[in-house]
Amino acid sequence: MGTPQAKEGSQLLAPRAEEKQGKYSWNIIKSATILISELILGISMTILSAVLHDLSLKLDMSYTQLSIANSMASVGAIFGSVAGGFLTKRMSNYLDLILFIVHFMNIMALISIPFTANVVLQSLEWFMQGWAMAVGYVVNNMVAVRLWPDSVGTIVLLVSAANSIGHTAGCLLPIPFVSHESTKDSFSSLVYVPFIILALIFVANGINLLIQYAVGLRCHRCYNSDSCTDAKVGQSEPQRTSRLLWLVVPGMGIVYLFVRVSDMMPAYLAPSIGIESSLHLPASKGDLIILLYNIHRTISKLVTSFLLKRVSVMLCLPICLVMTSLLAVVLFLVGLNSVSCFFAIMIAMGLFTGPPGALLLVWVSNYVIVDDYALSVWLVADNFGILSSVLVGGIVFDYYGCLPSLFVNLINGIIASVTFFVLQCIIITKN
Structure with a gap:
């Protein structure tokens, strides 16, 4: 028979084990969400190259105009990189909400781009998309590092791999919706569909993020606890x-x-x-x-x-x-x-x-x-x-x-x- 002290010790350890298991499960859920987010952000980076010919004909814009507009995504991403660092530091308990806003901005840009024939307006749309994309990258990597502080190398590479898979998927997604005829003047009237599909994926993951934000107070405590751990390491x-x-x-x-x-x-x-x-x-x-x-x-x-x-x-x-x-x-x-x-x-x-x-x-x-x-x-x-x-x-x-x-x-x-x-x-x- 166990002693009273042993029984009391086992009773104390049980809640701790449950809490640890709950935190681990939540980390897995958050990690899956991060990987999905990186995947679709990666798709949004490369989707234009596969639809460039058809989109230029549909919008009556030259390759150069579309390329100039698309290059503004990189300019926006530079500003977004700085903004992402600021937001993760100042709003560390609201990272799910920040990611939702990032998704919303991407949705608005993706819905607008295939229907905007003005190079200035399309440049602004790509700038907004690039800004949101960079903020999303910073937040995703920051959350991943905080969730798995003992496996920084593995988790960062997995997040980066998810983004690369998105690059590949971005080249493949438009294939059924673009023209495959050899004539230069032919284009598909469905060229906008890949943008709509991607926007819907952003909507689905955005809803997922809102749900996690609404019920994820434990997640925020995880962030804080990991931040505290980092602080202790820094103090040591x-x-x-x-x-x-x-x-x-x-x-x-x-x-x-x-x-x-x-x-x-x-x-x-x-x-x-x-x-x-x-x-x-x-x-x-x-x-x-x-x-x-x-x-x-x-x-x-x-x-x-x-x-x-x-x-x-x-x-x-x-x-x-x-x-x-x-x-x-x-x-x-x-x-x-x-x-x-x-x-x-x-x-x-x-x-x-x-x-x-x-x-x-x-x-x-x-x-x-x-x-x-x-x-x-x-x-x-x-x-x-x-x-x-x-x-x-x-x-x-x-x-x-x-x-x-x-x-x-x-x-x-x-x-x-x-x-x-x-x-x-x-x-x-x-x-």
């Missing part, structure tokens, strides 16, 4: 955090800026910098290459999320940076010799350009707490990298041609690798 190592914060986070932003430029230029600028025309590559094959590239990026993120349990980020990240630079060299030297060479190099590059962004965030978590400041810097670097790749790639190609633009890509990869290694050496010296 105040000198370490304050000494390295000024170096680690801005350094990560600089490295990621060049990584993103190097990543974006060959993948998304292939048509605009003339790679497809140099190779006489049909548009369908070009789309296939980009699709497979995105799939390999997603696979690499998922694989890396599991490898982090066995392999240090200090090994994974340098390998990705070095291999990206080496493949950029190969792309520069032989990538334009044949379609098969370009195809193989781009697919291989996708395996190494996928993880670095999330791995840099994981690397930061080894030295300082990943907070709203770190996430904002990370996303600002991401969006500046996208804009820079478009501007630099286009300008260099216009003046100097295709190969010099790929050479710029090589230089960016080398700068990213060298900067990271120098940064790591400085940190080791400081410690």
